[in-house]
């Protein structure tokens with residue numbers, strides 16, 4: 001959070017407002033969003049697919065008619081792809097060109113191919129602007145008890161992924 005706030009201070013200064021056009025100048029904020037989507041993809045199994053024909057992929061046979069679930073949650077924690085996958089480390093995305101458009105299959109929180117999320121362009125802009133605005137306008141801290149014990153990151157799986165224990169954070173206007 002401190003690094004993201006420093007970056008925002010450098011880029012937008014005293015303005016207290018971030019425009020969509022400035023997201024490109026906020027690589028650390030972008031890396032935080034990517035890292036969050038890697039560890040906590042909002043749609044953990046994408047939308048189910050059905051195989052049109054029997055297909056062989058990497059030694060596996062997917063029979064015609066099979067329902068296919070893409071486990072994006074597990075892909076984000078695969079240690080063959082990510083170093084120290086359990087660690088929240090936005091730096092892993094700095095200086096890399098990994099994007100959300102479905103071309104980089106290691107990070108597909110919006111899916112890929114013809115069924116890719118049509119709301120992606122809106123969602124990407126809004127998530128960055130919203131997160132930046134929350135950091136610009138408020139100082140954030142955790143309740144003492146959560147600060148002592150750590151945030152419970154247990155997840156509840158469904159079509160969408162949510163926190164099992166909602167986060168409580170204290171915002172003080174700046």
Ligand code: HEM
Pocket residue numbers: 042043046047048108109110111112113114115116117118119120122123124127
């Ligand atoms: C952070 C925000 C969002 C995330 C992570 C997200 C993620 C996804 C994912 C993973 C899929 C399935 C894609 C696939 O299986 O390949 C999907 C589908 C879809 N999303 Fe999003 N989405 C987000 C926001 C939005 C918004 C803002 C809208 C609309 C304004 C939207 C509309 C849709 C629709 C209509 C589909 C179904 C597309 C189809 O099956 O043809 N999403 N989304």
